[in-house]
Amino acid sequence: MSLSEKDVFARLKENAFHVLGLRPSCTRMEVEREGQKLLAMLELGLSEAAHYDTPVGRMPRTAELVRASMATLRDPTTRLQHALWAQLPPGTPAAQVPAKEEPASWPEAPVRLGWRRPG
Amino acid sequence: MATPLYVGIDLGTTNSTAAAFDGEKLTLIRNAQGANLTPSVVRIDARGAVTVGDRARRLIDSDPQNTRSEFKRLMGTSQALEFAAAKLSKKPEELAAEVLKSLRKDVEQQLGVAPTCAVISVPALFELPQSAATSEAARLAGFSRVELIQEPVASALAAGWSANDEGSWLVYDLGGGTFDVSLLETRDGLLRVVGHDGDNFLGGRDFDQAIVDEVLAELLRTQGVDIRRADPRHATALRKLKRAVEEAKIELSRTDELPLLVPGAFETDNGPVDVDVVLTRARVEAACAPLVQRSINVCLRLLAAHGLEPSQLGKVVLVGGPTAMPFLRSQVQAALGAPFATDLDPMTLVAQGAALYAASSGLDGRPAASSAQPAPSGRKVWLQYPAMSSDLSPHVVGRLVEGDSGPKPALVRLVRADGGWSSPDSPLSAEGAFVLSVELVPRKPNTFRLEGMGADGKPVPLAPASFTIVQGLTLSDPPLSRSIGVALANNAVRVYFERGAPLPARRTFRQRTVEAVAKGSTGNVLRIPIVQGELEWAHLCRLVGALEIRGDQLKASLPADAEVELTLELDRGGRLSARALVPALGQVFEQVAQLQVPDATPESLQEGLTAARERLSMLRSSAFRRGAPGVVASLSQADQALAEIERDVEAARGGDADAGQKARRGLLDLDAQLEQAEAGLRWPELEETVREELAVASSWVAQFGSPAEQTLLDEAMKACERARAGRQQVELQRHLRSVRKLGNAAFYRHPSAWEWQFDSASSRVSEASDVSKAEELVQRGRRALEQQRREELRHVVEQLWRLLPEDAQERRLAHDSGVR
Numbered sequence: 001m002s003l004s005e006k007d008v009f010a011r012l013k014e015n016a017f018h019v020l021g022l023r024p025s026c027t028r029m030e031v032e033r034e035g036q037k038l039l040a041m042l043e044l045g046l047s048e049a050a051h052y053d054t055p056v057g058r059m060p061r062t063a064e065l066v067r068a069s070m071a072t073l074r075d076p077t078t079r080l081q082h083a084l085w086a087q088l089p090p091g092t093p094a095a096q097v098p099a100k101e102e103p104a105s106w107p108e109a110p111v112r113l114g115w116r117r118p119g
Numbered sequence: 120m121a122t123p124l125y126v127g128i129d130l131g132t133t134n135s136t137a138a139a140f141d142g143e144k145l146t147l148i149r150n151a152q153g154a155n156l157t158p159s160v161v162r163i164d165a166r167g168a169v170t171v172g173d174r175a176r177r178l179i180d181s182d183p184q185n186t187r188s189e190f191k192r193l194m195g196t197s198q199a200l201e202f203a204a205a206k207l208s209k210k211p212e213e214l215a216a217e218v219l220k221s222l223r224k225d226v227e228q229q230l231g232v233a234p235t236c237a238v239i240s241v242p243a244l245f246e247l248p249q250s251a252a253t254s255e256a257a258r259l260a261g262f263s264r265v266e267l268i269q270e271p272v273a274s275a276l277a278a279g280w281s282a283n284d285e286g287s288w289l290v291y292d293l294g295g296g297t298f299d300v301s302l303l304e305t306r307d308g309l310l311r312v313v314g315h316d317g318d319n320f321l322g323g324r325d326f327d328q329a330i331v332d333e334v335l336a337e338l339l340r341t342q343g344v345d346i347r348r349a350d351p352r353h354a355t356a357l358r359k360l361k362r363a364v365e366e367a368k369i370e371l372s373r374t375d376e377l378p379l380l381v382p383g384a385f386e387t388d389n390g391p392v393d394v395d396v397v398l399t400r401a402r403v404e405a406a407c408a409p410l411v412q413r414s415i416n417v418c419l420r421l422l423a424a425h426g427l428e429p430s431q432l433g434k435v436v437l438v439g440g441p442t443a444m445p446f447l448r449s450q451v452q453a454a455l456g457a458p459f460a461t462d463l464d465p466m467t468l469v470a471q472g473a474a475l476y477a478a479s480s481g482l483d484g485r486p487a488a489s490s491a492q493p494a495p496s497g498r499k500v501w502l503q504y505p506a507m508s509s510d511l512s513p514h515v516v517g518r519l520v521e522g523d524s525g526p527k528p529a530l531v532r533l534v535r536a537d538g539g540w541s542s543p544d545s546p547l548s549a550e551g552a553f554v555l556s557v558e559l560v561p562r563k564p565n566t567f568r569l570e571g572m573g574a575d576g577k578p579v580p581l582a583p584a585s586f587t588i589v590q591g592l593t594l595s596d597p598p599l600s601r602s603i604g605v606a607l608a609n610n611a612v613r614v615y616f617e618r619g620a621p622l623p624a625r626r627t628f629r630q631r632t633v634e635a636v637a638k639g640s641t642g643n644v645l646r647i648p649i650v651q652g653e654l655e656w657a658h659l660c661r662l663v664g665a666l667e668i669r670g671d672q673l674k675a676s677l678p679a680d681a682e683v684e685l686t687l688e689l690d691r692g693g694r695l696s697a698r699a700l701v702p703a704l705g706q707v708f709e710q711v712a713q714l715q716v717p718d719a720t721p722e723s724l725q726e727g728l729t730a731a732r733e734r735l736s737m738l739r740s741s742a743f744r745r746g747a748p749g750v751v752a753s754l755s756q757a758d759q760a761l762a763e764i765e766r767d768v769e770a771a772r773g774g775d776a777d778a779g780q781k782a783r784r785g786l787l788d789l790d791a792q793l794e795q796a797e798a799g800l801r802w803p804e805l806e807e808t809v810r811e812e813l814a815v816a817s818s819w820v821a822q823f824g825s826p827a828e829q830t831l832l833d834e835a836m837k838a839c840e841r842a843r844a845g846r847q848q849v850e851l852q853r854h855l856r857s858v859r860k861l862g863n864a865a866f867y868r869h870p871s872a873w874e875w876q877f878d879s880a881s882s883r884v885s886e887a888s889d890v891s892k893a894e895e896l897v898q899r900g901r902r903a904l905e906q907q908r909r910e911e912l913r914h915v916v917e918q919l920w921r922l923l924p925e926d927a928q929e930r931r932l933a934h935d936s937g938v939r
Contacts, residue, residue, distance in 0.1 A: 011827075028306065028307055028309065029307050029309075029510060032309060032509075032510060032593060033510055033512070033513065033514065036505055036508070036510070036513060036514060037514040037516065037554065039503075040503030040504065040514060040515075040516035040554075041503075041516050041552075041554065043503050043516075044501055044503055044516055044517075044518040044552060045518075046516070046518065046548075046550055046552050047550060048548070064623075064624065064625055067596055067621050067623070067624075068620075068621060068624070070595070070596070070621070071595065071596060071598075071619075071620070071621035074309075074311055074595055075619075081831065081834075084827055084830060084831075085827060
C-alpha cells in the first residue's frame with residue numbers, strides 16, 4: 001500500500017462522523033448527546049459501542065477517539081474537513097491510479113517539498 | 120451532610136479562595152477572619168508553628184526571614200525557601216500545601232465536612248512541572264483526589280453559569296503573577312474554550328514593580344542615590360516600598376496625587392535615605408501603560424489567531440484584583456470595545472468556577488462514609504451519566520454488576536423525584552445493560568429514582584436507588600494550551616498533541632534511536648526530551664521533561680536505529696506521563712526525569728543575557744543594511760524586553776529567586792522573538808519558498824491527488840495567502856506544512872518517486888553511520904530498481920535514510936535528543 005493510500009485510509013477510518021455514528025447534517029447538540037452516550041457505554045464495556053462502521057470496514061472505538069471526534073466536530077473548520085470525507089463513497093482508495101502519461105522527472109522535487117536536506 | 124459537596128479552590132499568587140457548590144447554589148467559604156480571600160502567605164516561627172493568611176501577611180515586612188509569599192511563581196522549580204528561625208527550608212509546593220490545608224479547614228468549619236477531593240485552578244499557561252507541583256501540594260494538604268482546571272476555564276464556567284448570553288466572549292484574567300486571556304463561545308448551553316493565550320510572568324506584581332522602579336529613578340534623579348535591586352542590603356526596604364506603592368496604587372484610583380513617604384527606607388554608605396515623593400495618577404499610569412499594552416497585545420493576538428475582530432466580541436469578563444484599576448479598565452475597553460460583564464466578582468470567580476467544575480466532574484468532596492447512600496441494598500448497578508449537563512435530555516447508561524447476587528431485574532425505569540417525568544420501562548440487554556434518555560428541569564439539580572422490576576412484575580431493589588444530574592452548562596473537554604512533542608536529534612519537534620487538543624489525550628508514535636546504548640553502562644543514556652511550544656525548532660520550545668533510558672537499566676545493548684514506541688499521556692488537568700516501550704528488548708521505561716522548571720542561576724542568566732545582547736546588536740545592523748524597517752521596529756520591542764530581563768537578572772543577583780525565574784522565561788521568549796526577527800529578515804526568501812512550494816504541490820496534487828485532496832489544498836493555499844498577507848510567519852509555516860503533506864502524498868504516487876529518493880540517498884552513502892550496511896542497501900536498491908520492485912526500493916530508501924547522520928550541533932540544540 002502506498003503512503004497516499006494509507007493517508008486516505010486513515011482519513012476514512014478515523015472520520016469523526018463515522019466514529020460517532022452521525023451524519024454530516026447533525027446538530028451540535030446531537031454531537032454532544034451521542035458522544036456522551038458512547039463514552040458512557042464504553043466505560044461500562046458495552047459491546048454495542050465497541051465498534052463503528054466506515055467505508056473501509058469496522059473499526060474499534062475507543063474513548064480517546066470519541067473525545068477527539070467530539071472536539072473535531074465542535075470546531076467549524078475541522079468539522080468541514082471531516083464532513084467532506086464523510087461524504088466520500090466507499091472504495092475511493094482503489095480509484096487512486098497514477099496518470100498514464102508521466103511528467104518529466106524533477107530531481108529537485110523532494111528537496112523543494114521539504115523531505116530531506118540537499119545531499 | 121445530605122447534599123453533595125463540590126469544592127473549588129483558586130490557589131493564587133497573592134490570595135487564595137475556596138468555594139463550594141451543592142448542585143444548586145454556590146457558597147463562598149469564609150476564613151477565620153470572616154474574609155473570602157486568604158493571603159497566600161506562610162510564616163513559620165522558631166518553634167516550627169505555621170501561620171497562614173492575613174496573620175502571616177502582617178509580618179511579611181517586619182519578619183521577612185520567616186515569612187514567605189508569592190511562592191506560586193516558584194512552583195515546579197527546585198528552589199527551596201528558607202525559614203531562618205525554625206532552621207527549615209521548604210519547597211514551594213510544601214508552602215502551597217499549607218495554604219490549601221488552611222482553606223480545607225475553613226470549609227470544614229463552615230460546612231461541617233473536611234473535603235477529601237477538590238478542584239484547584241492553575242494558570243492556563245502553567246508549564247507541566249508547575250501543574251505537577253500543584254497536584255503534589257494538594258496531596259500534601261490531605262486531599263486524596265484532585266483535579267486541576269485552567270483558571271480562565273474556571274472563570275468562564277462561573278460567568279457562563281450566571282449568564283444566558285450566547286456568542287463569543289473574552290475572559291481577561293490578570294492575577295498577582297500571571298496573565299491569562301481566553302476566547303470562549305457559548306452556544307446551546309455548551310461552553311467551548313476556543314483558545315487561549317497569556318503571559319506567565321505578567322501580573323499585578325509587575326505593575327507594582329514598575330512603580331517602584333519609577334520611584335527609584337526619582338531618588339537617583341533628585342538625591343543622586345542609586346538603589347540597586349542587586350544589592351541584598353536593600354531587599355527588606357524594597358519590599359516595604361513595594362507594599363507602600365501597592366497601597367498608593369489603590370488610593371490613586373480615587374485621587375489624583377498622593378505623597379509617598381517612607382522615612383529612612385534605605386541604608387546607604389552615606390547614611391539612611393528617605394523616600395519622599397509625590398505619586399500622581401498620571402505618573403503611575405505612564406509607568407503601567409506598557410504593561411497594560413502588553414496584556415492588550417496578547418488579547419489582540421488571540422483574536423487574530425482565531426480570525427476575529429474585537430467588534431465581534433459579545434462581552435469581556437474581568438478577573439483578578441489588578442483589573443480594578445480604572446486606567447486598566449479604560450485602556451482595555453478602548454482596545455476591545457466590548458462591554459464588561461459587571462455583575463461578577465473578579466476576586467472569587469475562579470474559585471466558583473472550580474467548584475462548578477467539581478460538580479461537572481462528579482468530584483463530591485464528602486468523605487466516603489458521609490457521602491454514601493444509606494446502606495446500599497439491592498442489586499448493584501454501574502451507572503454512567505453526566506453529573507452536570509446543558510442537554511435537557513442526556514443519556515443515562517447502566518449495567519448490572521457481574522457477580523453480584525440477588526434477584527435480577529427484567530425491566531428498569533427512571534423516575535424523576537418531582538414526579539414530573541418517568542421513562543418507559545426498558546428491558547435489559549443480553550449484557551444486563553440499558554440506555555435511557557432522561558428529561559431535566561432547567562437550572563436545577565434533578566434527582567432520579569432507579570426502579571427495577573422482575574419478570575413477574577414485582578419490584579426489584581437496585582443500588583444505587585437514586586442519582587442526581589444538575590442541568591447547567593456542559594464544558595467541552597479543556598483544550599491543551601501549548602503543543603507538546605518530542606525533540607528529535609535534528610532539532611525538529613515531533614508534535615504528539617497540537618495546541619487545542621482536547622484533554623485527556625494519549626498518543627503513541629514510533630521513534631528510532633540515533634546511536635547505540637551499551638548494556639550496563641551508566642554514562643550511556645538514551646535521552647528523549649519532551650518539549651512544549653509552538654515553534655518548529657526544539658531549542659525554541661520549553662523543555663518540560665525527559666525520559667531517560669540508561670545502559671544499566673537495559674537487559675541487552677540497544678543498537679542504533681532501534682525502534683522505541685513512545686506514548687505520551689495527558690490528563691484533564693494537563694498532567695503528563697510518558698512511557699517508552701523498546702520492542703526489541705520487551706522492556707518498558709516510565710521514569711520521566713527532570714520534570715522540573717530549570718534552575719535560573721545568576722551566572723547562567725548573565726551568560727544568556729550577554730548572548731542575547733550580542734545577537735540583538737548583530738541583527739540590528741543586519742536589518743539596517745538590508746533596509747528592513749519592520750524588523751528594526753520589532754527589534755525595539757526586543758530592546759524593551761532585554762532591559763526588563765536585565766532588571767530581573769540584577770534582582771536575581773540580589774537573591775530574588777522569583778525574578779530569576781522570570782528572567783529565564785524572558786530570555787527564552789526573547790530568543791524566540793529574535794528568531795522571528797531573523798526570519799523577518801528572511802521574509803522575502805520565505806515568500807519565494809512559499810510561491811515555489813505551492814506551485815510544486817499544486818502540480819503534483821493536480822496530477823495525482825483525489826478531489827478531496829484538491830479541496831484541502833485549495834483551503835491550505837487560501838490559509839497561506841491569509842498568513843502571507845498578515846505577515847504571520849509561524850502561521851505561514853504551519854499552513855505550508857499542510858501544503859507539503861498534500862503535495863507529498865500526491866508525489867509518492869508518481870511511479871518514479873522512490874527512484875529519485877534512492878538516487879538522492881545513495882549519493883550520501885559515505886556519510887552513513889554504518890557505511891558497509893549502507894553500501895549493501897545501495898546494491899539491494901539497484902537490484903530492486905532493475906527488477907522494478909518498487910515496494911522493496913521504498914524499504915531500502917527508508918533504511919538508508921535512517922543510517923544518514925544527524926548534525927551534532929542540531930542534536931545539542933535539541934536538548935541532546937537520542938531519537939529521530
